[in-house]
Amino acid sequence: RIPCFTWDDAGYWLFSLNWTDPLLIAVQKYMNVVGTDINSLMLTTPEPTWILSKIAKMPGTIRIKVIKRDGGGTDNDSRLYSRKAVAYKPWVSPDLKMHGVNKIMEDDFSCKLPDEFYKWYKPTREKYASLAKKEMMAELISRNKKAQEKRDKATKRGRPRKK
Structure with a gap:
């Protein structure tokens, strides 16, 4: 067994509003037996309510x-x-x-993290931020595309365009 596993920024990965995501459902199920593999699980987040409640309220928390x-x-x-x-x-x-x-x-x-540790860890933090920004931009592009398709469809039917 791993003595302790730290999941940094768990509020991003286990975001409570994504509770219907199949991956998060699988993670919640795994938490029932996680003790087989991991002795202690440490989750970090700026706000505890961002983590799925079934995980945040696990027995022994x-x-x-x-x-x-x-x-x-x-x-x-x-x-x-x-x-x-x-x-x-x-x-x-x-x-x-x-x-x-x-x-x-x-x-x-x-x-304050020691300089050597921070130098090692900073690229990981930057990857997390980059991934979150890419996900946000992809969603924004998708929404804009859907809105444009809706406007184009309405225009083809002869309805006035909403601004």
């Missing part, structure tokens, strides 16, 4: 909120990159009528 620390000058690296991680463990009553979270730990840390 611990949610970690990273908070930017206030105060201090931005000329001081230790304050500029200072963050606090607060971990919460969700709970649900046996009758499933009540639920909540318990804070289980806090940790202060620096979010």
Whole structure:
């Protein structure tokens, strides 16, 4: 088994509004047996609600909120990159009528990556951003094409074009 698998930007890959996508349905099903292959799964996202709820609310989930620390000058690296991680463990009553979270730990840390790691990781981040932009442009082109076809069809029928 893999001790820990980190899925960075999971909010992009497991986006909750794509819940009908066959791939995401398959991923959700795999999450039922993921423990066979992976001991711990770490998903990162700027907003937890962007991840499919069936995955985000899996039993045993611990949610970690990273908070930017206030105060201090931005000329001081230790304050500029200072963050606090607060971990919460969700709970649900046996009758499933009540639920909540318990804070289980806090940790202060620096979010600044070592230069060597950042140099290795930056191309991966750039690929993610490039892929997202290409997907967005392809969808925009597709929508524009469909709208143009609709306008052309309406014009051929003799209807006035809507602006």
